[in-house]
Amino acid sequence: MKENLDQREIEERIAILRRFRYLLEQQRDKFQEYLRILEMQEHEINADNADAIIAHADLGNQIVKNIGSLQKIIVPMQKLYEKSHASTYNPEDIVPVTKIQDDLVALRAQVVSQNIRNQKLLRVRMLDIRRDIDSMKNPYRSHRSVYARQDDGGALVHLEA
Numbered sequence: 001m002k003e004n005l006d007q008r009e010i011e012e013r014i015a016i017l018r019r020f021r022y023l024l025e026q027q028r029d030k031f032q033e034y035l036r037i038l039e040m041q042e043h044e045i046n047a048d049n050a051d052a053i054i055a056h057a058d059l060g061n062q063i064v065k066n067i068g069s070l071q072k073i074i075v076p077m078q079k080l081y082e083k084s085h086a087s088t089y090n091p092e093d094i095v096p097v098t099k100i101q102d103d104l105v106a107l108r109a110q111v112v113s114q115n116i117r118n119q120k121l122l123r124v125r126m127l128d129i130r131r132d133i134d135s136m137k138n139p140y141r142s143h144r145s146v147y148a149r150q151d152d153g154g155a156l157v158h159l160e161a
Contacts, residue, residue, distance in 0.1 A: 021100065024100040024104065028100060034064065034067070037056050038060065041053060041057065
């Protein structure tokens, strides 16, 4: 069922569509960036580069915050988009948005998979480090400290002036 829309309504719907598409593209780009960081982090885990692992984790946390902020904007925008396009549903208009949404779903799955893989690698690495620490022997464990009290003689000192 076609509605008679005035120019203002059409422009408003176009603006909603463009803004919604732009936000989805931004989120897709952030997910792609996060996935690249997770892949680099995997290489750093395998190379035992602790500083780089920490840097990638911090960067990843910032990107996750950005994705969360975008999601807070996208949810109401999607509702507005669906509401404004409910009566004039045209599959040709919605295809680009659904394509971006499909890309986002696939990227999320890749991010989750990569994140799980990195967590497993980190767990294995932490277990190796714990085993190394447990296997270390302290060569001074059986020696007494030079600062420990020794009961070899008297504890009093007699001074005469």
